[in-house]
Amino acid sequence: MAEHRRGANLPSLGGFNRTVVLDAVRRSSDGLSRVELAARTGLSPQTVSNVTRYLIDVGMIVESGTVVSGRGKPRTILRLEARSRFAVGVHVDPAVVTYVLLDLAGAVVAEATTSTPSAEDPEQVIRTMASAVDELVRRAGIDPEAVLGVGVASPGPIDAAAGIVLDPPFLPRWRDVALRDALGDATGYPVLLEKDVTAAAVGEVFLAREAAARDFAFVYFGTGFGVGLVIDHEPVRGSGANAGDAGHIMVDQGSLAGTPDGEGARGEVGATVTPDRLVRIAVERGIPLGDEGVRVAGGDGTAVDLAAVDRAWDALGEAVAAGDPLASAFAAEVGTVMGRAVVVIVNLLDVDRVVFGGPFWSRIAPAALPAATAAIAGSPILVPKHPVTVVESRRGADVAAVGAACLVLDAALSPRASALLIAH
Structure with a gap:
């Protein structure tokens, strides 16, 4: 079992202005200047300057070239540093459990599968899943501290408030499995639990960027x-x-x-x-x-x-x-x-x-x-x-696992993050 909570980065991104700026940069495939950010977000130029300085310091956005637009000095373009943070997505399917590691832009960095463990021994379920998550991160050569959290997509019904998988019809032995908290304790990461179809829809919205x-x-x-x-x-x-x-x-x-x-x-x-x-x-x-x-x-x-x-x-x-x-x-x-x-x-x-x-x-x-x-x-x-x-x-067969990881990215990068985070 993990002795400490990783992923302190997730709540540290809090602050409405930071998520507004980060979300705007993420959605723009060509990047944005500070002037464009102020116009797009409605924030003052000074606030945009302060926020972008913070996001550059923590490595989540980078200055990437300049553009000349009309009169005045060239504008510096800010782009998302996709490989600065990551999220894990887990899809619990009756036949197989799929694991994916996504960067901030939603690109799949690594993926793996395991057989779906029987829930007759809940502790074994958690050990299997936690070791698979840790192995996924290790094999990708990612610093665990750069992982924002783990999203889990499960067949319903679930008890989202309690983080429990109740009694899915295609998983007859999975009954009242406290998956969210147990997996969080085992990995040290914040964990979000969502019904599989909802996770898939969240992934579709998040990855569509401006075209959502x-x-x-x-x-x-x-x-x-x-x-x-x-x-x-x-x-x-x-x-x-x-x-x-x-x-x-x-x-x-x-x-x-x-x-x-x-x-x-x-x-x-x-x-x-x-x-x-x-x-x-x-x-x-x-x-x-x-x-x-x-x-x-x-x-x-x-x-x-x-x-x-x-x-x-x-x-x-x-x-x-x-x-x-x-x-x-x-x-x-x-x-x-x-x-x-x-x-x-x-x-x-x-x-x-x-x-x-x-x-x-x-x-x-x-x-x-x-x-x-x-x-x-x-x-x-x-x-x-x-x-x-x-x-x-366009997410392919792993759409639920990708969507599960997007739950974490959405919580960290979207302006409504404070309403979605599940604190432990």
């Missing part, structure tokens, strides 16, 4: 189906931080229904698109998913081999990428069903942007994204008259 959409739905397809929501640039967490459980939305399942003809049957989208069920259907249709697909299809469904499902999904993704007509048609059906469910969210919140992502989504995206886009745009029940932009997240 104001309102959007992040459709997350992992072991489960969920939706992260951002309204007016802010993630919607809900009173218990468990917003986004969209699996019970009823949809026309099309040929993915469990009836013989598969036509017109309605069911819950979450149950329709669980990856193990989809692997079974794919195998029945003759889509070659290798030995792992056969193993999943031959199981009784009571004890799902999640690792086998993941490997079978790899085979499906490879078939889609290769243009296999059966696999591509199947992936398109999955995208269509998800698109039908998303229409309900679009109608409810009047969002004009939908982002699809997650570990199971990224592998079928070439066929699933166009189908989902068509299902949304062509839906007979779509209410909004404005165009709805449908895109794939």
Whole structure:
């Protein structure tokens, strides 16, 4: 166990003016002069001078060249020093735990995975995760003091206030695991806990910089189906931080229904698109998913081999990428069903942007994204008259882990940091 708290840098960045300036510099890909910073932030030139001097002293921004603009002396450009601080992101998935190390600009510096430990021994869970975090930092050659903290993305439901993972349906042995405080004690870092779909949405906002959409739905397809929501640039967490459980939305399942003809049957989208069920259907249709697909299809469904499902999904993704007509048609059906469910969210919140992502989504995206886009745009029940932009997240399969690290970066670099930090 760590004997002291690292990451004192996180609260030391506090002070609204510092975070305002730092956030403005981060969002500008070309950097900003002090005059531009004053204009953009509304702070006085003297305040900008004082704040930038502090941020330069602690190494978070650097002077990087000058520009001549009109009359007067050249202006010095300030840019983010991305490798001055780092954040760790951890995604707890039923099949695998993913760890990423991000710099201040959100670039992935290092990543690793471990098998998901059983929560029958909570202390072993924490030891496994803490050692993986420490190894990630060590292998990257990063000074632990430069790590701002650890963000953890977990399936819900969670108790965000207490930092506890309650009883996720796909992690049956994970019940009332005090993950936040225990991992903080074991690593010495501040730890933030968030539901996976919300973490993914936070990452999307943070990494988009100036191009961040104001309102959007992040459709997350992992072991489960969920939706992260951002309204007016802010993630919607809900009173218990468990917003986004969209699996019970009823949809026309099309040929993915469990009836013989598969036509017109309605069911819950979450149950329709669980990856193990989809692997079974794919195998029945003759889509070659290798030995792992056969193993999943031959199981009784009571004890799902999640690792086998993941490997079978790899085979499906490879078939889609290769243009296999059966696999591509199947992936398109999955995208269509998800698109039908998303229409309900679009109608409810009047969002004009939908982002699809997650570990199971990224592998079928070439066929699933166009189908989902068509299902949304062509839906007979779509209410909004404005165009709805449908895109794939650029964060890849590790979107939840990257989003978890962005929770820490957002807390440290964004002007509302004081409201988000969880003190221990």
